[in-house]
Amino acid sequence: MLRVLRTKDLVHAIATFQDGLHPDVLPPTRLLRCVRLRRGSYERQLAAVHDCLKPWLARHGTSSLGLFPASLHRHLFYYAVVYSNLDVLVFLDTAGPVRLSAVDWALVVDVGHLDVLRFFLDRHYDGGDERVMAHAIETGAVAAVQCLFAHGILPAKDALNEACTNGHAHVARFLHAHGLGAWDPNTLMFVLVHGHLDVLRFLLDAGLGDFDASATFGFHVSHLEMAAKCGHLDVVQYLAARDRRHVPQAFxxxxxxxxxxxxxxxxxxxxxxxxxxxxxxxxxxxxxxxxxxxxxxxxxxxxxxxxxxxxxxxxxxxxxxxxxxxxxxxx
Structure with missing residues (x-):
C-alpha cells in the first residue's frame, strides 16, 4: 500500500484534482512572485519575467492571464508599464482596474512609454492630474508634458521656472511657446549657478535674460561673473562670445x-x-x-x-x- 501511494503517476493524478494553479502558469507566476513591489528597480527585477512571459503570452494569449491569481495583478501591472504591453493593461482594465498611486504615475512618466501614459489618460484613471504634470516637468520628460497638455492637464504657475531651474530646455521651450507658467526673473540666477547652458541660450533668445542682481544681492554682478564664480566653463565661453565687457571682473x-x-x-x-x-x-x-x-x-x-x-x-x-x-x- 505504501509503495502504491508513492508512485509518480498516482501522486500526479491526485494533485490534478486539487485546487491550485494550472501547470502552464507556474513558471511565470513563480517569477512574478519574486518581484518586490514598491522597491523600485522594476526594469532589473522584471527582466527574467519578461524573458519567460513574452513567449508565454505569444503562445497562450492574454486571455489565459485569467489563470493567474488576482494577487499577482499588480505585478502584471508593473510588467505591462515597464515593457509597454497594452494587451496586458487591457486585460487588467477588464478584470478590475488597478488603482494608480502617485508613485505609479511617476513610474509611467519615468519609463517614457507614451502609449502607456495615453492608455491611462484616455480611460481617465484617478491621479492623472497636475501632480503628474509637475513630475514630468521636474524630470524633463517633454514628451509626457506634451501628452498631458494634449489631454487638458495644465501645469502649475511656477512650471516654467521649475523647468529652467532643473535644466530642461526642451520643456521650457514648450511651456513658453504655449504661454504656460509665469516667469520669475530670479530664476535666471539659478540657471547660471547650476550652469544650464541650453536653458540660458533659450532664455536669452526669448528675451528673458534680465536679472536685477542689485535687488537680490545689494550689488551688481553680471551673468559672466556668476558663471565664472561657479566654474561653468561652457557658460563662460558662451557669454564671453556675446559680450566681453565683464571679462576683467569675471577673470x-x-x-x-x-x-x-x-x-x-x-x-x-x-x-x-x-x-x-x-x-x-x-x-x-x-x-x-x-x-x-x-x-x-x-x-x-x-x-x-x-x-x-x-x-x-x-x-x-x-x-x-x-x-x-x-x-x-x-x-
Missing part, C-alpha cells in the same frame, strides 16, 4: 574661486588684472591658479610680495612655488 571671480580653466580662457593679456588675480588666488589657496599665472605672467608679478603673502597665510606649498620664481636679490 577675478574665477581666480578667487579657483577655476583655473576659466582663468586661462579669460586671460586676454590686456584687460585683466593678473596681479590682483594672483593675490586673490594666493589668499584663498588656489595653487593651480597661482601656478598658471606665474607661468604665463611672471614678468608682471611681484613674486616676492606674493611669496610673503603666501607665507603669512601659511600656504607652504604655494610659498615654495613662488620662491622658485623670486629673484635672489629681492629675498
Amino acid at each position: 577675478l571671480e574665477a581666480a578667487r574661486s579657483g577655476h583655473v580653466a576659466i582663468v586661462r580662457f579669460l586671460d586676454d593679456g590686456e584687460s585683466v588684472d593678473v596681479s590682483v588675480a594672483a593675490q586673490e588666488a594666493v589668499v584663498r589657496g588656489h595653487r593651480d591658479v597661482v601656478a598658471y599665472l606665474v607661468q604665463a605672467h611672471a614678468a608682471a608679478l611681484d613674486m616676492h610680495a606674493l611669496a610673503t603673502l603666501a607665507a603669512s597665510r601659511k600656504r607652504r606649498a604655494m610659498h615654495a612655488l613662488l620662491l622658485q620664481h623670486t629673484h635672489p636679490s629681492t629675498l
Whole structure:
C-alpha cells in the first residue's frame, strides 16, 4: 500500500484534482512572485519575467492571464508599464482596474512609454492630474508634458521656472511657446549657478535674460561673473562670445574661486588684472591658479610680495612655488 501511494503517476493524478494553479502558469507566476513591489528597480527585477512571459503570452494569449491569481495583478501591472504591453493593461482594465498611486504615475512618466501614459489618460484613471504634470516637468520628460497638455492637464504657475531651474530646455521651450507658467526673473540666477547652458541660450533668445542682481544681492554682478564664480566653463565661453565687457571682473571671480580653466580662457593679456588675480588666488589657496599665472605672467608679478603673502597665510606649498620664481636679490 505504501509503495502504491508513492508512485509518480498516482501522486500526479491526485494533485490534478486539487485546487491550485494550472501547470502552464507556474513558471511565470513563480517569477512574478519574486518581484518586490514598491522597491523600485522594476526594469532589473522584471527582466527574467519578461524573458519567460513574452513567449508565454505569444503562445497562450492574454486571455489565459485569467489563470493567474488576482494577487499577482499588480505585478502584471508593473510588467505591462515597464515593457509597454497594452494587451496586458487591457486585460487588467477588464478584470478590475488597478488603482494608480502617485508613485505609479511617476513610474509611467519615468519609463517614457507614451502609449502607456495615453492608455491611462484616455480611460481617465484617478491621479492623472497636475501632480503628474509637475513630475514630468521636474524630470524633463517633454514628451509626457506634451501628452498631458494634449489631454487638458495644465501645469502649475511656477512650471516654467521649475523647468529652467532643473535644466530642461526642451520643456521650457514648450511651456513658453504655449504661454504656460509665469516667469520669475530670479530664476535666471539659478540657471547660471547650476550652469544650464541650453536653458540660458533659450532664455536669452526669448528675451528673458534680465536679472536685477542689485535687488537680490545689494550689488551688481553680471551673468559672466556668476558663471565664472561657479566654474561653468561652457557658460563662460558662451557669454564671453556675446559680450566681453565683464571679462576683467569675471577673470577675478574665477581666480578667487579657483577655476583655473576659466582663468586661462579669460586671460586676454590686456584687460585683466593678473596681479590682483594672483593675490586673490594666493589668499584663498588656489595653487593651480597661482601656478598658471606665474607661468604665463611672471614678468608682471611681484613674486616676492606674493611669496610673503603666501607665507603669512601659511600656504607652504604655494610659498615654495613662488620662491622658485623670486629673484635672489629681492629675498
